[in-house]
Amino acid sequence: MDSIRVFAPATVANVACGFDIFGFAVDNPGDQITLTASDEPGVRIIDIIGDEGRLPREAGRNTASIAIQTYLKQINRLDVGLDVILHKQMPLGSGLGSSAASAVAGVFAANELLGRPLPIMKLLPFAMEGERIACGSAHADNVGPSLLGGFVVVRSYQPLDVIRIDTPANLFCTLVHPDIEVNTKDARFILKxxxxxxxxxxxxxxxxxxxAGLMTPDYDLISRSLVDVIIEPVRSILIPEFNEAKQAALDNGALGCSISGSGPSMFALCRDAQTAEQVGAAMQQAFLSVGITSEAYVSQINKQGPKIL
Amino acid sequence: MDSIRVFAPATVANVACGFDIFGFAVDNPGDQITLTASDEPGVRIIDIIGDEGRLPREAGRNTASIAIQTYLKQINRLDVGLDVILHKQMPLGSGLGSSAASAVAGVFAANELLGRPLPIMKLLPFAMEGERIACGSAHADNVGPSLLGGFVVVRSYQPLDVIRIDTPANLFCTLVHPDIEVNTKDARFILKxxxxxxxxxxxxxxxxxxxAGLMTPDYDLISRSLVDVIIEPVRSILIPEFNEAKQAALDNGALGCSISGSGPSMFALCRDAQTAEQVGAAMQQAFLSVGITSEAYVSQINKQGPKIL
Structure with missing residues (x-):
């Protein structure tokens, strides 16, 4: 195998009540990466498609290539040459874990291409190193679920303790990304x-x-627990029509609705696909009523993490 | 049936990380109450055994009788006459949910004596009313597990939302009550x-x-999670030799160890009975090294709640 193409899922961090500790992966959207082995040692970004030229092409500054470089250094394979093509398939700076998906796709693809020298769980620190470049700190609440799939708790960073939680088979997620931009650093700065x-x-x-609601499973308990009294009241002011979009989601049967990561995307959890579709349409309509266009994505919780295409 | 004798379990509130939201019941110690039907309407305290005369004998001021009175009023049975004998079988003001056990025993016994007009879950508000008299506020983190058995989460008070969590079959609890006194109101006052x-x-x-650790079950995860960075660092200063007793518990194989309720009792969770016994002896020795005597109790997590004797 001298070339590989990998998909890594987008992720919802925080999940209402779990600021900095909860995250889950979705089947749609996600990023794709193509790695091709090269005789020339080192990691090179050959092309990035879908970012409108906004991401750095230098290997030392790009989230995906940094994650790969850190990984190659750790396994003592700096002799390896890899050419990277990144296919961005979700909006940047959207609160959907875009940089995490690229880092995870990169490091997972490299590990597979080299015959899987490390088990998947061990790849987490390298993907986190990619996140450090993108966000300024090595958070795991996006890379954790993107790499492991499912719903993840980051219980601790020192030492790193990431726990995977079972979720109900029929849990669906609606994501709505309004076409506005919130800077992650601003979103963190306004917190008390x-x-x-x-x-x-x-x-x-x-x-x-x-x-308890996810593990039982108990949809009503999930619904009652999807409440954030700490972060959402502060950050939601950065998202125009947040309250209206959230109310539209709840009125249409969502179990709960809050900000995805640091926004501006919003997520809702739903009992079935039909409700999730309806919730997405209602949220988009709420944004559109003040002239804000948006993209909506509906999928199940992704249980697999990255996959080879 | 014109007389009934009921046991209700002691409880550990807070459980390290879960201040005001977690509590669990133990098989030992607990309180007993005897109710006898009387032709004269109203609730009377006939005797209290084991409190060294410290608890109020007036029915309007005693935790157990207030809980019963509140219950009788709610079910519209103020015609009922009940004579109460309370057998206190644990130290007062000890952080073991002594008042909660009395309130739960009382209201459970009255409901059984009257042919169970209400399901057990519906008795919680009346036992909480008894707690209000004892502690100044109607907390549920002791009465909840004493009434329902097992490990309980008080997710919310408005509305009241109490969730029962499954625990591993072999989880044992060590309780050590040093013979010193901490006032619950002081213990709350020093919190920031x-x-x-x-x-x-x-x-x-x-x-x-x-x-997640309790529900999986995963003893190592339980152990890693039994950490309190908010309350224990403040309240533990009220308990002489706290650090030494805790270290003794951990050195002897406890999964974790912290303050039971607002103290001064301490609890430890253990994988088996033998470890729990050993942990208790080591903790008692730590207290004894500075001249503090103590009582130790070892039992499984109580899964049943109150029971008729």
């Missing part, structure tokens, strides 16, 4: 450094309820 | 009203990890 003990207790109750 | 966002995130990760 202190939380009231009362809100901490409320949020912990919802965190516990969501995990 | 604000929590750093960083600590909130860490605590949420442990809350999620503990629920």
């Amino acid at each position: 450094n202190e939380v009231s003990l009362k809100n901490t207790i409320t949020q912990m109750g919802n965190v516990a309820g969501l995990i | 009203n604000e929590v750093s966002l960083k600590n909130t995130i860490t605590q949420m990760g442990n809350v999620a990890g503990l629920i």
